[in-house]
Amino acid sequence: MIDLSENQLQGHLPRSLANCTEIEYLHGTLQQLKILVLHSNGFHGAIKSPETNYTFPNLRIIDVSHNHLSGNVPAGYLAQWDAMKSVGAKNLKYLDANGLVDYSIIITIKGVELEYKKIQDGLTVIDFSCNIFEGDIPKILGNLEGLHALNLSNNAFTGHIPSSFANLVQLESLDLSQNNLSGKIPPELVQLNFLSKFNVSHNCLTGHIPQGQQFGTFPNTSFEDNRGLCGWPLSKLRGDSDISTPPPSTFEENQSPKLFFEFGWKVVVTGYGCGFVFGVVIGHIVTTRKQDWLIKIFGKKQHETRISRVNRRK
Template structure:
């Protein structure tokens, strides 16, 4: 049993762990380990519990190099890391301990004189197991960057009690039947590309539809209409103002000429009348 959880361990996972051939329990969760696929640990034939959650493990998980990898594994927690790519289908076919239903007689996993205990977090609910039943089987791959389809072979793990694939980038329909019928929707939520039971999203629904107006568009709509109307008014007012000036100038100019002609003619006629009166008086 090796429990190094909740420390500040950094760097890579020591490859020398592969020599611990009798190791059954390895927990390095909640550290600062920055490493790639650690599935070289699959050579540990007796390993039953592997906890790597809340570290900096990253990259895709490679296919198994042998046909006998993690045969006794019952609990694996890779949550809250940065694993990516498709799920490692080849491993699920070799996890024999998860294929059988738990023993009828109640037994607990122990390291000879020490009982195994651990915290298992599923969908934000942290469960503390002071003793781990021999038949308990858990797969927690949540909060990573896994993608692609969920392999149907997971349904062959008939002894699997808890499956958590939430908060990833899986796509396509969720496999139905077999063990999949025992998992709640929380096992698959927060994967936008997934559909089918137990999720409410039905496969085949057309995603091509008129999207509702965004909050920005809704808030800006009346305002844009008002601004557009105001611009039209201003433009109309400006054009009318210029047009009025031009017409006024033309009218005023022509009016001056018209006044000059009229009043000039009247003044000329008045002068002629006065001259004629004077001439008549002298006579």
């Protein structure tokens, strides 16, 4: 256990803490802490609610991904992360602008692992992915209006996607894939104009996919494996089979009737032409080579007709 509470510590946590592989508890408010990266370790268990106020009030980046953390995400911490609530940085500067510390971090944003050798003061990121967090996604996350990236993928979250996410006006990346989320995608999310990465695949979502703004740019893979979802870009209407098929192209729609008409009249003309030629040939053979046969048949019939008429008169 390390207890750093009730001090006036500033600056970065020492890298040597990475050698403390048996550490189980890290306690302290650390009011000046701006970056907390603990990803790809063996941390496990639930995160308890904060015991004091103003826990990490200046925190801008937290990455605890690829661990074994479980339980609910304590909303009490989120309520105290004031630095993430401000929209836009007042002064565009880097956290290490004074040149005293040479520090870089690796963060996954928009599905891409990036190394930040200089960290801009306005960058705000929450990455809780690849853990065992469960329960509802805290609605209070919608109060962190300064967030640029939020990754809650590969967990066991249930319930609905909070409509409060519509308040995250600066959000560029939202990944909620690989959970057990249900209900509809909030249509309010359409108003997130900076959203360029959106993924809710492999959940239990239902209803129509919101349309308009950035939602017109997201690929099929952003929504796949949600049997109850329908609409573009899944190209599936409610009640259709689960197999999604792309809509016919404009070229095919415009050309199909014309091709059918062309095919139809060509068949008719060909049929009439073949019939006419066949009739002429057969008629010529019959009239030239079987005249006697025709005379006998028609003559016999005429003779029989005359006899029957005479008998009727008698």
